[in-house]
Amino acid sequence: MDDCVDLHTHSTFSDGTYTPADLVMYAKKKGLRAVALTDHDTVEGLGEAMAAGKECGVEVIPGVELSAAFQEGAMHLLGLFVDRDAPSFLKKLSVLQASRRERNPKIVEKLRKLGFDITEDEVAAVAGGEAGRPHFARVLMEKGEVGTITEAFERYLGEGRPAFVERFQFSPEEGISLIHEAGGVAVLAHPRTLRLSPDQLAPLLKGWIRAGLDGIEVYYSTHTPEETVRYERLAAEWNLAATGGSDFHGENKPGIDLGVGRGTLHVPYSILDLIRRRRIKRNA
């Protein structure tokens, strides 16, 4: 793992189970040279992560992950090297947090109507910040209602399932510019979850690049070798930065480990250098 990085991780400030400091210390233990903390819709864990990074000698890249409104599948954007103090950026993140606060009681209500004895307090107790669906899944699992977090999504919490409730999301273009407002590099995360064929993806990608998309997450825990090659080629063809990360969530995504994903992920430090260069160019 020498000279490797992980550019996609979550802490207790969103839906991971490691605190930012524990995550960074774990990165150190795994021999990673750099790690990006990319919590959903929040930068509040970054201060702790960066302080821990300084302490133990791991480079911590300030990041964020946003969900964008997209019909076909799930579209997530990673912002890397974001300025966690940029006022307009923080204001927009607070809109996303507010939308979670509004959504979460509705999920509780739906689950209760389905016959589960679950309360907002129980969900809040397993969440560090604003709760996400993995926290609802966790409570259901701890009550023995489902065997795994995945099962909770498949039966109740996933899109189209009976306890699903929409929350506000920016459009892909808005998401990209919001990351740029914070001086960050905008990356299309885990492109497989868009659920698009290569022919469908190409024209959309073109539009997002016009809106300023800087990179695409080529190396990812659940990409097949074929997908990795395909996205590598796409990155080269469209002059996008190729990034990589595990999407580590601790116990909330069992089987996915920091740095190595399902065991074979390997993201060299040189990738981070390329992203850094992109960022300098973009912000020049």
Ligand code: AMP
């Ligand atoms: P939320 O942002 O609160 O709507 O929750 C979305 C999060 O739930 C994602 O970022 C993933 O971490 C997790 N998630 C989504 N779908 C699944 C699934 N099928 N199985 C397990 N976790 C999932």
Ligand code: FE
């Ligand atoms: Fe998540």
Ligand code: FE
């Ligand atoms: Fe994601």
Ligand code: ZN
């Ligand atoms: Zn993620």
